[in-house]
């Protein structure tokens with residue numbers, strides 16, 4: 001059976017000889033693994049279009065639970081990532097995150113748009129890295145069954161206060177008064193009003209407007225820390241690419 005779908009290569013790994021296996025975020029089937037025969041050979045027709053971050057149309061052959069890439073009509077629209085080590089490292093983390101989380105076909109169309117948008121802004125350098133990171137993390141998790149409840153304080157129902165806390169393990173908010181009354185039993189990532197509004201935006205905004213917000217650097221750091229804690233708590237795993245990104249970003253503060 002042949003399938004044609006839009007996609008982005010999340011990961012490209014050399015197999016024995018000249019073959020490759022690619023992890024691809026596809027519009028039709030979510031994340032899949034597909035073999036690319038001979039693609040390790042630079043003269044192969046699919047050599048460049050099966051490299052990481054390649055984006056375009058894939059024609060796949062599906063048989064016995066395996067995908068093989070017949071043809072990949074892909075470009076390298078995010079080529080500028082290669083000239084910014086920090087953006088490149090973050091893009092690699094997002095690819096690893098999508099490969100881990102984007103499993104359902106139901107949201108695959110929008111998830112591909114989400115990834116394409118994130119890679120575009122990282123490549124173009126027109127949005128702060130932490131903004132792109134936070135928005136992509138939260139929206140992807142929300143679509144894949146990890147939607148937090150950001151409407152109000154889980155104890156008293158208040159909508160906002162000067163400092164709200166986002167509880168990563170529960171995906172809920174608690175206001176500073178209720179947190180104080182808990183006797184220190186409830187802790188979370190502290191968010192000022194701007195960071196709280198931005199966190200709500202990452203989950204509830206229209207996709208077209210997802211990356212269209214701005215925050216002062218200090219609020220962006222709060223937002224990013226909250227999102228990162230949420231990913232860690234919900235997925236219960238570490239990402240080696242995230243560790244690398246943070247090591248690189250440390251050299252380039254502020255970002």
Ligand SMILES: [Zn+2]
Nearest residue numbers: 153156175178
């Ligand atoms: Zn409260």
